[in-house]
Amino acid sequence: MKERRWNVTSDGLQVTFDRNEIASYFDGEYEVTIDWSTLKPYLAVPPPFPIPPP
Numbered sequence: 001m002k003e004r005r006w007n008v009t010s011d012g013l014q015v016t017f018d019r020n021e022i023a024s025y026f027d028g029e030y031e032v033t034i035d036w037s038t039l040k041p042y043l044a045v046p047p048p049f050p051i052p053p054p
Contacts, residue, residue, distance in 0.1 A: 008049065012036050 007014040012035040019025045036051045043051070 009033065013039060 005016045005018075007016070012033045014031060014033045017030045017032075019028060022030055040051065
């Protein structure tokens with residue numbers, strides 16, 4: 001089963017990039033977490049899930 005690349009965590013939205021997508025194969029996978037305070041202006045009101053407090 002393929003690992004999920006977009007994950008909702010208590011810290012924010014976590015995006016995982018496979019090898020070779022944004023750097024060389026030898027650098028491995030990259031994970032980026034966009035915190036909820038950054039995402040909040042772009043979410044629907046009310047969001048479909050509770051947002052953790054900052």
